[in-house]
Amino acid sequence: MSGNEKAAVPQSNAKQGSGSERYAIEMLGITKVFPGVVANDGVTLRVKENEIHAILGENGAGKSTLMSILFGLYEPDGGKILVKGKEVKIHDPNEATALGIGMVHQHFKLVHNYTVTENIILGMEPRTRAGNVDIASACKRVGELSERYGLSVDPKAIIDNITVGMQQRVEILKILYRNADILIFDEPTAVLTPQEIDELMQILKLLKAEGKTIILITHKLKEIKEVAERCTVLRRGKYISTFDVATTNEQQMAEMMVGRAVKFKVDKGPAKIGPVVLNVENLTVMGAKGVPAVKNLSLEVHAGEVLGVAGVDGNGQSELIQGLTGLLPVQSGKIVLNGEDITHASIKERILKGMGHVPEDRQKHGLVLPFRLDENVVLKDFDRQPYSSRAGILNFGPIAERGKKLIEQFDIRAGEGPATIVKTMSGGNQQKVIIAREIDLSPKLLIVAQPTRGLDVGAIEYIHKRIIQERDKGRAILLVSFELDEIMSLCDRIAAISKGEIVGVVNGEDAEEYQIGAMMAGVKLDKKPAAAKIQGGA
Amino acid sequence: MPELKKEETKAETIKKSALSAFAGSDGAISILVVVLGFVCGTVLIWAVGRDPGNMYASLLQTLTGYDVLRGTWNARYIGEWLTASLPLVLCGLAMGFPARTGLFNIGAEGQYIMGMTVAQFVALYGPKVPGLHWLLALLAGALAGAIWGGVVGWLKGKYQVSEVVATIMLNYVAYYLSRFFTMLIPEANTYKTQNFPKTALLTDPFLDRITNDSRLGIGLWVMLICCVIYWFIIERTKLGFQLRATGFNREAARCSGIKVTRSLTISMAIAGAFAGLAGVVVALGSFNYGRVISSQDGYGFNGIAVALVGNSTAGGTLAAGLLFGMLASAQPLMQSRNIPKEITMIISGLVVVFISLRAGFRMIIEWRERRAAQQKRGERDD
């Protein structure tokens, strides 16, 4: 592919930086090809020393690939890298670390049953004279670093027992321990509450004040506006532009990212609320360690409304959904669907009584990847007529028909029609298969979890539209999402969950992000605070 | 509007995949692996100073009945070859069936022993009605194997007990139980019981005639019927759909209302039934007295190789079973020509090791394909 092209490789501008500005990192004409796809196509990135530089792009734009190359996880097929004006080849993370480059990954690379210190020193363990691991001095050094940068991390805590926000700080400490000057953050706010996001932004500013250079990979426009000075946009592997953040608004940023005008909020009319469909009373569901993950939780969902459950990952949402759908047993409390008590019903019964579920992990719970599209579509009713005869023999004809029908109705891209093997389909289309299946079963209650995770803007718009459509048809929809924007855009009522309890329920229309954020952290706010923080750049 | 290239029903896809199974990667890899095993075996024979030609002459004689040295034909060899293949195919089915459900059943040996033991009892104490007697033995043996296998599936579903370890343990338990109970039979000594009544034997006069009085009997029909049943259940029934879904993705199956523990239990029970039938076929087809086993017959373990080479499909298992049956029944011929009979076991072992690589290659290729597809569609961002 383009790896062999000798495109004009931009030259280093290290000496041309105005005044005292030098470039910490220059990636010039970087190309990286995986089998069948060009992840980076002649991308150029210049990061000045001691600046906070954002890299903006959709999922699949190539941002993480570019940074993985910088961190030594991959080697580029073309182009060159300069660190502080000197050309280098980075073959593995050790060499990157030696150059002062550190990366805080999106999916934390922490060993769950090690302590904070053990995770930090892994790979460069201090030794006692006898050659054993010198845990004592390591703990001390970690404590010192933590204080210096205001991270307040307990060196002896075990990863399993600390919050996600804290775990991220361990990742930061990991690279500070290795004397990194250039810090790369890959989608750092995906897993944080609004408060923790604020804290992270402060930490970034502090790191910059200490002289560090920061590269921030993100698709969250608000955060770019808050901390970044300059921003580079990538789209489908190609470099688009670099701009000053201060003089660019979010609408412009979004258009550069996607390549066309983007609608931020979905069109929806007022909700026509009907009777209660789902009634949850004092539900308690045990979590992984014998500790209740859902504690005495109550909520109601009406026909014709979208009830959102807002919260940060790990506060009981997964267990709530699993308790509702039957994947986990209920310790105490009641679940009533359309007047029927289904608290201890089997999963099959719940499906038959009208509970639909779009699971948060589409590949783990929603689809059988090696199966065809039509086989996946009948996954919940293959054993009933017309898909099986009474003797138990499959009828392939009706199964394929159903597949075809749904492909048309939901505009699913499937190369071989109903025979397409689902594994080969894109994430967005896979999600459409699941949604099509669930909607086609005409559920009374539709539980939707993280429906747009990892999808591109086009798929997101479609799915949001579809959810509102189903709401308008009179279905009751329970939406669980970590993306506060999504919740606020789609939901008629919003319940905030924290540590397994519903902290409060507010109306979608006049909900304030700060208010919900506080509830997600466990603080119930009745009124908007006097000095309400107005999020910049709407 | 999306462009639909071609609309196919599942039936058409089956036809296509049957063809591609032969020409496609899996069949070719299986053949390649077997050839590789033979090459290694040949080199090994040559390295210890024996003549590999003798090995191949023995194999030829087993397959066709033709004796290269003397230039004579004897159909009995063919009959013996098929007889040796019967338990291998059945035990291969016993390993392959649960493999489609995501289970690794190395308990065919124990399930086989249970089937064999129960059949021996039915043979000695059952009603001496022609036709009914051996049928009853078959059913009882299948049931015994089904129970022995089903337990493992249930334990896996309910308590997440590793089926690998559980089946091995039950193999040993079955072995000792078989010895104990068989020796309880009055007039049994420490290695055999009295002779079976004729009505219990699985002899088939027609087959006797055309194979020059070899031991091939009703077992042949049993094996063929089982192959068809295997194929039918997996490909055509809703039970098969359920089992395959569970095998590919247990969690998604559960989410869809499929009862996973039940699926695992049924799958292992059917597998156990196949292995149990293998036990009956050997006990009442190749012997006319009960045996107090002093070592494990080994069909269960060789069945593993059969299923792996046959890629857990009915047709593939049949072919692989015939292949390994040929290796096994050639052993005495080999021994008489100065080739240690264990060479066949070595070839089996090597084949299994090589086959494990196929799984690995496939995983790598799939992983790369999936990545590329994701990158292309643009939502895997690294």
Add this chain to the structure above:
Amino acid sequence: MINIIGMLPSILMIVAPIMIAAIGGMFSERSGVTNIGLEGLMGFGAWAAATTHVLLEGRIAGSVWIGLLMAVAIGMLVSLVHAYASISLNADQTVSGTGINLLATGATVFLDQIIFKQDRTEPFKMGMMPGPGGIYPTAYIALALLFITWFVLYKRPIGLRIRACGEHPAAAASAGVDVRKLRYLAVLVSGALAGLAGGCIVLTETIQYTNMTINGSGFIALAAVSFGRWTPKGVSGASLLFGTAMALSIYMVNIEGLRFLPPEFFNILPYIITLVTLIIFSGKDYTPRADGLPYEKGGS
């Protein structure tokens, strides 16, 4: 009561090889590679030890120890096959391990045919000599290995890294740890120990190698790893439990009160106990998280 204490040396004789093999299995699994082939590796080790010893007996002093050394070497060599398949080629670890088991049965008897012209090795005159109190040196070897393993895994830097490979290889890799190299090391260690265990069995419990010598001990060792929750303490306790059950099955004739039970009852006992403990104490939550999963560079 006195009978049981008198049986202690015999119990230790049977426990020692199981514990040694289990320690090896634990080491391998802590690095993320399941080793189902322990049974086969023990077989190879037992065969190597028996063959070496019987051929050198009387001609070279210490042929027993040379035999053990050969067992270790052969165990490592064969496990290299499993390591290469599982780590470099990302093969299915269960299948590759099973292949080794099948291979062991065939290869050892095949070689016996070539060397001894029969299905088993020739019996040697005298195996390993027991030490004071009738306790074989193998017990001390097992204990020493236990301590060494604990020390290496929990006190040395390499132990920290190996355990990380088994829990979260991507984390280890991004910290600059060579996951492949460490996994190879761990598998070779498990091969060495399994071979050693097999050698111990044949040199202390019997006089020759047959294909019934190992008789499931390798799988019992595997179960001990799981039941022992992959820690040195747990694994040693589990080995003690299972080994005792096996010992009982052989020596129950010495216990007055139990003579009315048929011998098969005791034969079955260790396997039933193993099974029951697996059911009751299914330690799935304690498995090293990356155990059994092939590791691909750049994957997470």
